[in-house]
Amino acid sequence: MEDKIIENLRSMGCEFVEEHYSLLKFCIDKVVTDLNSRCHTKELPKGLEESAIDRVCGEFLYALKSTGKLEEFDLEQGVSSVKVGDTSVNFSGTSPDAAFNNLIGTLRNSGEELIKCFRKIQF
Template identity: 35%
Template structure:
């Protein structure tokens, strides 16, 4: 889990989201909870005991999405301070295609919600790794 935690922190930093480095702060607690939640979600959908290497980056993005969504829901995230200029207008991953609106009427919150939806992925990514159980 520590490797996942460091990867999540790196991903958040690459998105311009400040994370405190103090141990046992609120961010660290939320990150650890999000990692456990996403790990259990993936394991429940694949029937595996650990996340396959091919789903690691997807899991990292899902944790980031869960973390940001939770912070926003708690009112602990200032969406207006996030820079969405770096986010591409269109992202395609296999058969999944996400387009971010970039017109002048689009609010930072709408951009944030679109980005969170992209980060949280969906279960179609798990299909290759799903194991049948009896």
């Protein structure tokens, strides 16, 4: 999963550096634990892997931005729209910072509608 996450981050214009590896691991653990607890499973369901990857990317970018370490990311790179599943968000007419915040929000909530499909009854 780590390789796919790093590939996604690079495709969004964020160069992954080794000093961020522990933060990436923390974000992966956080997202997987959250999804597992919401689905009442011990392992991440196969159908939620792509959503988990998007969520980890969103958490990672949010953490970098919150700590002021998002230097290598170009907010002006022109994210005009994002499509995740059947949801599309158009950012035209917004400031680069607002568009980036929308992108992070969309990534962090990716697959929200799928979670109920993988929930198990907990006794």
